[in-house]
Amino acid sequence: MEAVRNDPYKNFHFRVYFGGIAVAPSAGFEECAGIDVERSTGEGLGDRAESGMRKIVGINKITDVTLKRGVVRSSDLNDWLHQVREGTPGGYRTVFIELRGNFPDAAVRRFRLERARIVKHTSGPLNAGGTDVAIQELVLSCEGLNIG
Numbered sequence: 001m002e003a004v005r006n007d008p009y010k011n012f013h014f015r016v017y018f019g020g021i022a023v024a025p026s027a028g029f030e031e032c033a034g035i036d037v038e039r040s041t042g043e044g045l046g047d048r049a050e051s052g053m054r055k056i057v058g059i060n061k062i063t064d065v066t067l068k069r070g071v072v073r074s075s076d077l078n079d080w081l082h083q084v085r086e087g088t089p090g091g092y093r094t095v096f097i098e099l100r101g102n103f104p105d106a107a108v109r110r111f112r113l114e115r116a117r118i119v120k121h122t123s124g125p126l127n128a129g130g131t132d133v134a135i136q137e138l139v140l141s142c143e144g145l146n147i148g
Helices: 075-086
Strands: 014-018 031-033 037-045 053-062 065-070 093-100 107-123 135-141 144-147
Touching (some): 014 075, 075 107
Antiparallel strands (some): 031 065, 037 053, 065 135, 093 107, 107 135, 107 144
16 A cells, blocks of 8 residues: 655556456556536525525536547457447446556556446547657546546
């Protein structure tokens, strides 16, 4: 177990699992953005005379999560993309994103995306004359987000 820290964890040390925690991660992404939950509010009449207007809590809105990485062969990702394209069962997955500590086995925070599905997949740009790494982008939409 990693000792309690006063300094923040690095944001580049994480693992992504498609379809649950397995022995090995499904992919190594270099960027993960959009793990956000927003709760809408409205105004309503208070139940006490002194309170005036009250804020009423609405529904949760979970933003799409964007993962970017260098293009690497991943059978888990390819199988999932095929299921989404064909509309076969298995298009929804539970995706885990783990923030890792300084030690290889220490997960300090885990984000669980429930009923996640691929809404956008981009490969490229591919340029034979360039020297940049080809970036693959994956955008996931989910129906639930748990942070643990």
